[in-house]
Amino acid sequence: MLEQYLDALLFELQGADEFLMAMPAEARDAWESLPGDTRYRLTARADRWLEGNVPPLPASSYISFARAGVEADYEAARRTRRDMLRDLVMGSCVNPDGRYDMKLADVVWAICEESSWVLPRCNPLAMGQKNLPLPDVVNHRVDAAAAETAADLALAVQMAAGRLDAVSPQLIERVEREIDRRVIRPFLSLTDMAWMCGPKSDSLRCLAGCALAFLTFERNDRQRWQCMRKAWTLFDRLISAMPADGSAPGGLDEWAAVTEPVMDMVMMVLSVSRGRVDVRREKQLQLLCHFPVFCHVAQNWFINPGRHSMRPALDGALLFRIGDYIGDEALCDLGVFLRREQLQREAPQDDQWLMHRAADLFNAEIMEREPARPPFRRQGFFGAVQMMVARGEEDSEHGLALAAHGGSNGALTAHPDAGDFVLFCEGEPVLVDAGFLEDTMFHNLPVIAGQGQSLGAAFGAQDVSCRLEDDYALLSMDLARAYPAQAGVYEWRRTLIYERGAGTAQLIEMFDLSDRRDIEFCFITPFEPGLGPGWAQLGPVRLRWEKGLNAAVDPLPVPEGGMRALWGDTLYRLALSTEEPIDKGKLTFTFNALRTFG
Numbered sequence: 001m002l003e004q005y006l007d008a009l010l011f012e013l014q015g016a017d018e019f020l021m022a023m024p025a026e027a028r029d030a031w032e033s034l035p036g037d038t039r040y041r042l043t044a045r046a047d048r049w050l051e052g053n054v055p056p057l058p059a060s061s062y063i064s065f066a067r068a069g070v071e072a073d074y075e076a077a078r079r080t081r082r083d084m085l086r087d088l089v090m091g092s093c094v095n096p097d098g099r100y101d102m103k104l105a106d107v108v109w110a111i112c113e114e115s116s117w118v119l120p121r122c123n124p125l126a127m128g129q130k131n132l133p134l135p136d137v138v139n140h141r142v143d144a145a146a147a148e149t150a151a152d153l154a155l156a157v158q159m160a161a162g163r164l165d166a167v168s169p170q171l172i173e174r175v176e177r178e179i180d181r182r183v184i185r186p187f188l189s190l191t192d193m194a195w196m197c198g199p200k201s202d203s204l205r206c207l208a209g210c211a212l213a214f215l216t217f218e219r220n221d222r223q224r225w226q227c228m229r230k231a232w233t234l235f236d237r238l239i240s241a242m243p244a245d246g247s248a249p250g251g252l253d254e255w256a257a258v259t260e261p262v263m264d265m266v267m268m269v270l271s272v273s274r275g276r277v278d279v280r281r282e283k284q285l286q287l288l289c290h291f292p293v294f295c296h297v298a299q300n301w302f303i304n305p306g307r308h309s310m311r312p313a314l315d316g317a318l319l320f321r322i323g324d325y326i327g328d329e330a331l332c333d334l335g336v337f338l339r340r341e342q343l344q345r346e347a348p349q350d351d352q353w354l355m356h357r358a359a360d361l362f363n364a365e366i367m368e369r370e371p372a373r374p375p376f377r378r379q380g381f382f383g384a385v386q387m388m389v390a391r392g393e394e395d396s397e398h399g400l401a402l403a404a405h406g407g408s409n410g411a412l413t414a415h416p417d418a419g420d421f422v423l424f425c426e427g428e429p430v431l432v433d434a435g436f437l438e439d440t441m442f443h444n445l446p447v448i449a450g451q452g453q454s455l456g457a458a459f460g461a462q463d464v465s466c467r468l469e470d471d472y473a474l475l476s477m478d479l480a481r482a483y484p485a486q487a488g489v490y491e492w493r494r495t496l497i498y499e500r501g502a503g504t505a506q507l508i509e510m511f512d513l514s515d516r517r518d519i520e521f522c523f524i525t526p527f528e529p530g531l532g533p534g535w536a537q538l539g540p541v542r543l544r545w546e547k548g549l550n551a552a553v554d555p556l557p558v559p560e561g562g563m564r565a566l567w568g569d570t571l572y573r574l575a576l577s578t579e580e581p582i583d584k585g586k587l588t589f590t591f592n593a594l595r596t597f598g
Contacts, residue, residue, distance in 0.1 A: 002282070003236050010225060013224065031093050104164065117183075120135075140185075144209070146183060147210050150213035156175075180218075184214045205260075211268055239285075243385070247382035247387065249384060253308060253312055263289070266325065286326060292334060300341055310433060314338055316339025317335065319332075322335075376391060378394040387405040392503065402498045407460055408458070409482065417443045431444050446521050451483055463477060463478045471499070475495070476494070479493075489512075492511045517582070518577065523573070524574075529551075537594075542594035543589060546587055555571075557570060576589075
């Protein structure tokens with residue numbers, strides 16, 4: 001998809017001296033224009049490192065991992081060093097008076113002195129070879145952590161070169177030398193991506209970190225182009241393997257981990273080409289960036305299938321940054337809304353790459369001025385994850401909002417929930433996916449002869465179709481293959497319809513079984529259901545069903561921790577069971593907004 005830009009990039013690739021991805025300390029007007037409380041916070045974070053030494057990273061840290069898998073000691077010291085680097089660079093930009101110079105020099109030197117920037121779990125000598133527990137200091141590998149270190153050091157030089165030179169020009173020379181031998185040379189010498197440890201998001205982070213390193217330091221034009229061509233080709237290969245509709249099969253946590261380095265690469269190419277190579281209009285990238293807006297069902301509530309929370313830990317500043325990069329106003333609005341919600345609960349987190357911290361710092365004032373308007377899409381469908389979202393009106397929580405998905409029960413979700421759906425009314429969750437409840441009977445799904453769905457990629461929805469019209473939205477699928485053979489399901493056609501004119505949602509179940517069996521239709525709700533003949537009141541929504549079903553309600557205790565903060569002490573399971581075993585039929589369940597009082 002993106003290889004077509006390589007020729008243009010060849011002629012527009014600028015030199016290292018013209019590549020800039022963060023505001024340098026010399027841009028005094030920009031730094032001094034930051035609000036006083038922001039400058040105070042950055043100063044306080046830098047001041048805390050003035051006392052004490054850079055934490056050591058002894059050989060025993062690596063050895064303990066190789067022998068017992070204990071990574072905590074190593075990771076804690078390593079993280080502290082990176083925190084020091086980021087805080088001291090930011091402090092030096094806010095206060096370029098030399099107060100942080102020596103401590104910044106100490107931490108830069110210490111990181112350059114580390115035997116390896118690769119995490120122990122990605123060190124081949126420390127994986128299964130007890131007699132070789134230490135890292136290879138000759139044949140350097142590159143993982144996401146090593147690339148992140150190189151990126152932070154490159155940004156430190158871009159932002160605080162004057163402060164480092166004030167101590168000694170040798171510091172920047174040392175940084176260049178270490179990045180060259182640890183990251184740039186290994187990146188050039190290897191032929192594929194097998195050396196990149198971890199999931200796709202780590203490979204993308206690795207590419208982005210390597211690109212930032214060689215674009216900052218590589219001055220040989222031929223090798224600079226070789227690095228860029230290789231990085232862009234690998235980047236294109238990763239993007240091409242992702243769903244063309246922009247969806248994230250692993251949920252919104254995966255979306256954040258993948259989309260951030262994708263847009264880092266896009267913006268680096270834009271910068272190094274002086275804006276002449278711009279891939280932001282590519283449809284797949286625009287859809288990818290917009291994906292969270294479609295998943296946004298109600299204020300701070302998202303459809304997020306599998307074990308993932310319906311309130312994922314999406315960083316509002318990250319969403320705003322990506323929205324600003326791609327020119328997506330709705331994503332920027334969602335980022336502003338989420339950021340204000342987050343700031344009411346906790347202080348901003350500063351454990352990001354230095355490049356992201358710097359960008360978010362200057363975005364913060366813009367975000368404070370923007371109105372917090374949470375966006376909602378009227379309807380959408382993502383074929384790769386077989387997910388539909390529908391509501392009554394664009395950018396409104398009025399009425400019902402329905403979200404459903406098909407998909408498989410494979411490793412990405414590790415949840416037997418193909419065909420599950422959630423329902424909101426006036427922004428309130430009515431039917432939910434609790435996330436921590438893993439059996440089919442704890443989803444809004446049928447249980448057949450006591451059998452729930454099976455786990456595995458072979459079990460899931462088939463023959464999925466979606467219709468998005470002006471007056472209705474429809475998602476239909478066959479769930480027969482989601483259930484094990486002992487359930488005896490020949491066909492199970494589940495259809496969900498959102499009718500805008502009537503303001504109702506309907507669930508239609510058509511099924512054909514091998515013999516007569518008991519069936520239980522399950523609904524999970526945060527409201528204690530009130531029952532009547534053929535109906536149940538679920539908070540602001542009335543659920544109606546046909547004759548031949550018996551209703552029962554079971555409380556579901558919520559475990560302590562984050563889930564209890566989300567759902568309270570109890571959820572409820574409404575089970576509608578057939579009065580007698582049946583082998584085929586068609587049942588309709590209708591939901592409409594109906595508040596009762598008294």
